[in-house]
Amino acid sequence: xxxxxxxxxxxxxxxxxxxxxxxxxxxxxxxxxxxxxxxxxxxxxxxxxxxxxxxxxxxxxxxxxxxxxxxxxxxxxxxxxxxxxxxxxxxxxxxxxxxxxxxxxxxxxxxxxxxxxxxxxxxxxxxxxxxxxxxxxxxxxxxxxxxxxxxxxxxxxxxxxxxxxxxxxxxxxxxxxxxxxxxxxxxxxxxxxxxxxxxxxxxxxxxxxxxxxxxxxxxxxxxxxxxx
Ligand SMILES: [Zn+2]
Ligand SMILES: [Zn+2]
Numbered sequence: 001x002x003x004x005x006x007x008x009x010x011x012x013x014x015x016x017x018x019x020x021x022x023x024x025x026x027x028x029x030x031x032x033x034x035x036x037x038x039x040x041x042x043x044x045x046x047x048x049x050x051x052x053x054x055x056x057x058x059x060x061x062x063x064x065x066x067x068x069x070x071x072x073x074x075x076x077x078x079x080x081x082x083x084x085x086x087x088x089x090x091x092x093x094x095x096x097x098x099x100x101x102x103x104x105x106x107x108x109x110x111x112x113x114x115x116x117x118x119x120x121x122x123x124x125x126x127x128x129x130x131x132x133x134x135x136x137x138x139x140x141x142x143x144x145x146x147x148x149x150x151x152x153x154x155x156x157x158x159x160x161x162x163x164x165x166x167x168x169x170x171x172x173x174x175x176x177x178x179x180x181x182x183x184x185x186x187x188x189x190x191x192x193x194x195x196x197x198x199x200x201x202x203x204x205x206x207x208x209x210x211x212x213x214x215x216x217x218x219x220x221x222x223x224x225x226x227x228x
Contacts, residue, residue: 007139015156027219030160039132048083063121071125141170158186
């Protein structure tokens, strides 16, 4: 597993990378979101190379009964048709056996217990994402104490709210204060842009030219997702 220093180096490289021209014209996402997503994609590649031959991986995926909706979308984009066919025939076989043995039905006693066939393990990709998040959050919280990291954060696009909050729970007070003030200023600016976009949608101001606030709604979607 990469150590904290390696993880911080990856964060700095991501912060310092030129934003890629992306075809969908979506705003650049938070550096930690990018790194977590990269970790998930790497793990999925490994998973699809290995699961056919690796009994432990197959047992685990049976326990989780597949992937969450977000990562199912990732699998669809990867498009490994044969591997998915093999994996999902196994999962469907399991589901059919469970339906035969314990058909899902309304529980007789509402004791808040799990439904009979509910997954016994988290989505494997979510588990990888959580491990990667913890690793990068700790590395950045530690790295905030260096001038190099602070300079890179100031020059790079914002982190998302969920990751800022996670880093702040791990940072020493003076280092946390730096990040909080930096990102609070950026959120206030985004808030003002949203307000401006709302104002310009008013018929009385429709003739006014649009500026950077035009895509503020897209940046807001990237910036604020519900913390897990
Ligand atoms: Zn993020
Ligand atoms: Zn997932």
